[in-house]
Amino acid sequence: MAQSEKEIISQEMSDSPFAVAQTVSPSGRILTEEELKALHNDKILVSNFKQMKLEKEAQKNWDLFYKRNTTNFFKDRHWTTREFEELKACRKFESQKLVLLEAGCGVGNCIFPLLEEDLNVFIYACDFSPRAVEFVKQNPLYSPERCCAFQCDLTKDDLRDQIPENSVDVITLIFVLSAIHPDKMKQALENISRVVKPGGVVLFRDYGLYDHAMLRFKAGNKLGDNFYVRQDGTRSYFFSKEFLAELFESAGFQFITNDYVLRKTVNKKEGLCVPRVFLQSKFTKNSLVLTSSTHQ
Numbered sequence: 001m002a003q004s005e006k007e008i009i010s011q012e013m014s015d016s017p018f019a020v021a022q023t024v025s026p027s028g029r030i031l032t033e034e035e036l037k038a039l040h041n042d043k044i045l046v047s048n049f050k051q052m053k054l055e056k057e058a059q060k061n062w063d064l065f066y067k068r069n070t071t072n073f074f075k076d077r078h079w080t081t082r083e084f085e086e087l088k089a090c091r092k093f094e095s096q097k098l099v100l101l102e103a104g105c106g107v108g109n110c111i112f113p114l115l116e117e118d119l120n121v122f123i124y125a126c127d128f129s130p131r132a133v134e135f136v137k138q139n140p141l142y143s144p145e146r147c148c149a150f151q152c153d154l155t156k157d158d159l160r161d162q163i164p165e166n167s168v169d170v171i172t173l174i175f176v177l178s179a180i181h182p183d184k185m186k187q188a189l190e191n192i193s194r195v196v197k198p199g200g201v202v203l204f205r206d207y208g209l210y211d212h213a214m215l216r217f218k219a220g221n222k223l224g225d226n227f228y229v230r231q232d233g234t235r236s237y238f239f240s241k242e243f244l245a246e247l248f249e250s251a252g253f254q255f256i257t258n259d260y261v262l263r264k265t266v267n268k269k270e271g272l273c274v275p276r277v278f279l280q281s282k283f284t285k286n287s288l289v290l291t292s293s294t295h296q
């Protein structure tokens with residue numbers, strides 16, 4: 001991965017996932033004519049053969065990512081007071097232990113700050129990269145009484161093999177769905193839907209449409225609409241709020257909040273102020289959704 005691309009990705013991940021010092025925008029980023037033209041002119045897609053290879057090797061590519069970067073790439077996400085309040089609000093009574101699932105946990109940058117704050121939570125954490133899961137388990141803050149990390153491909157492996165059905169209060173999906181092929185995102189959401197309680201919530205943060213990282217992709221990296229591949233073979237989708245709402249609704253969720261977050265980041269290396277766009281959303285599982293086993 002080119003140094004500047006690495007910097008951009010690592011910067012985006014260094015902030016708190018639900019930080020407040022950002023502009024919340026219902027309409028997202030407005031592009032200039034020039035930017036729109038450049039996006040429009042990028043029409044040539046990566047060949048089908050290469051696309052199939054990328055899909056087949058998705059897990060391997062992320063595992064190699066963690067082999068190269070170990071635990072040094074993403075910074076810990078320290079949760080703000082507001083996020084804590086959101087988590088606390090998920091409790092029915094004050095002393096209730098919340099059960100969380102961090103789906104696509106990487107090396108645990110989201111979960112360890114939470115465990116450190118000791119929020120009276122039990123955290124399930126899964127990722128399809130065996131190396132990432134191993135890093136989570138090796139973290140000094142990891143303890144089986146407080147968390148359970150396991151390997152799982154969200155698009156293939158039934159989460160109920162590890163987590164009781166309808167038992168999770170809060171699921172966090174932080175920069176994970178963007179790494180999954182759009183054709184398989186619904187499967188991943190249906191999978192998490194089986195373990196979250198009816199009325200439980202999903203906290204989502206990921207790349208938003210027209211994020212700076214999307215506009216930086218050079219010709220030859222486009223896989224489809226709003227979908228690109230990085231030099232290391234990992235892929236990234238850029239979400240519009242309409243696409244995301246439809247996707248979650250098709251998997252039995254309804255949205256509570258769904259907004260773009262616009263943020264200016266200083267790229268020290270390039271001496272530029274770059275416009276970042278994230279999509280930050282909260283969904284709840286419809287109480288009437290029937291899981292597959294309740295049909296049987």
Ligand SMILES: C[S@@+](CC[C@H](N)C(=O)[O-])C[C@H]1O[C@@H](n2cnc3c(N)ncnc32)[C@H](O)[C@@H]1O
Binds near residue numbers: 107109110129132179
């Ligand atoms: C950008 S990282 C985010 C990690 C973590 N959520 C965080 O906030 O630090 C994306 C993670 O998603 C994982 N991932 C991608 N596709 C997955 C899938 N189908 N099933 C499970 N994990 C997946 C990758 O291995 C990677 O660790």
